[in-house]
Amino acid sequence: MHRQENRQGTVWLLAGTGDGPRLAEALISQGWHVHVSVVGATAAHPYRGMDVDEIHVGALGGSQGISQWLQTIPVDWVVDATHPFALRISDQLNQACKVSGQGLVRFERRMEASGKAxxxxxxxxxxxxxxxxxxxxxxxxxxxxxxxxxxxxxxxxxxxxxxxxxxxxxxxxxxxxxxxxxxxxxxxxxxxxxxxxxxxxxxxxxxxxxxxxxxxxxxxxxxxxxxxxxxxxxxxxRRPSPIAEVPVVHSVSQLLAHLNGTTP
Missing domain, CATH: 3.40.50.1980 (Nitrogenase molybdenum iron protein domain)
Structure with a gap:
């Protein structure tokens, strides 16, 4: 997939579900430079053929480690697409981004009806x-x-x-x-x-x-x-509620609109 000529900026995508690769592809196609973080080597495989700037594999070292990462590689946006039950990393991201004034948005799938569950x-x-x-x-x-x-x-x-x-x-x-x-x-x-x-x-x-x-x-x-x-x-x-102060999007189109400042 080729990046658009009009460079949008840089996104740090923290991915913990199968949605990560399609989010990365969509961001790259719209001209964003993308850094990806995943927990393990297996989760990194789907990104190997993409035009991502960097793939980080492993733990981030809590809020302090996240803050240090943001100082090393400045980004325009942090996208938290970790698993909805990964509460600790979402909280650490929020704390680090608040301290540094970093833009943060949460991506979550919509909850669907599950029959008679x-x-x-x-x-x-x-x-x-x-x-x-x-x-x-x-x-x-x-x-x-x-x-x-x-x-x-x-x-x-x-x-x-x-x-x-x-x-x-x-x-x-x-x-x-x-x-x-x-x-x-x-x-x-x-x-x-x-x-x-x-x-x-x-x-x-x-x-x-x-x-x-x-x-x-x-x-x-x-x-x-x-x-x-x-x-x-x-x-x-039950899925935990997202952090109230962090904006949440539920689709690729909503994410791109938010990053481009066109969210209604």
């Missing part, structure tokens, strides 16, 4: 539902796994988990007390047919309930679709 305000709310005899699959982030497993067991469920193939995920699964025979170590949406692996896991373990996060992305949409097809109950951990 029940939304949980917190994992503790699961305890209010009788789960005795239920076979519950936790398809959550590693950080929620320990609490979710304990609450589900206390409610009477037999607990299973789908976790990412990463050291932290495996350690959290062990800390949550999920036995190896109840653990599926896979990446979401993998395989020749999207959803086939998740469906096979549910069939093998005769899953009656799935808990996932209300992220608004492809993974949530897949579980909503499978719940309708296979008949298991779907529980969604």
């Amino acid at each position: 029940v939304v949980l305000g917190s994992m503790a709310d699961l305890a209010d539902h009788g789960l005795s005899g239920r076979r519950l699959l936790l398809a959550l982030g590693a950080r929620q796994l320990v609490e979710a497993a304990q609450v589900a067991r206390d409610a009477g469920a037999t607990v299973f988990a789908r976790v990412l193939p990463s050291p932290m995920s495996l350690m959290k699964a062990a800390a949550a007390g999920v036995p190896p025979e109840h653990l599926a170590v896979v990446r979401p949406l993998q395989g020749p047919q999207q959803g086939a692996l998740e469906a096979a896991v549910c069939r093998r373990w005769a899953i009656t309930d799935v808990v996932c996060r209300q992220s608004g992305g492809a993974t949530e949409a897949l579980w909503a679709s499978l719940s309708m097809e296979m008949g298991f109950a779907l529980w969604l951990l």
Whole structure:
């Protein structure tokens, strides 16, 4: 993809979901110079063929590290497109940008209807539902796994988990007390047919309930679709509210309008 001749400025895009690559492509196509930050090497792969100025892989060192980065490579805008449940990094970005007077905008997917899913305000709310005899699959982030497993067991469920193939995920699964025979170590949406692996896991373990996060992305949409097809109950951990003082956009067009100063 070629950059437009009219240079717009420089954007630092912090990406934590599958939306990152399309945001980067859109920004580059409109003449923006783009620096990208991702957590791990795997997440950096989709950006390798793009005309990005730099790809930063790894932790940023909190608010202080972010402030130092902004001093090293000045940018016109910071775009927080991290995962909606990555609260710590969003808060650190806000704090660092406030101190430096840096423009910051948050990109979030719109929340879509998820069939008959029940939304949980917190994992503790699961305890209010009788789960005795239920076979519950936790398809959550590693950080929620320990609490979710304990609450589900206390409610009477037999607990299973789908976790990412990463050291932290495996350690959290062990800390949550999920036995190896109840653990599926896979990446979401993998395989020749999207959803086939998740469906096979549910069939093998005769899953009656799935808990996932209300992220608004492809993974949530897949579980909503499978719940309708296979008949298991779907529980969604409510998406956290964005930081009130940070403007939020929900589409590429809204993002470009905001960066160009044409937001209504």
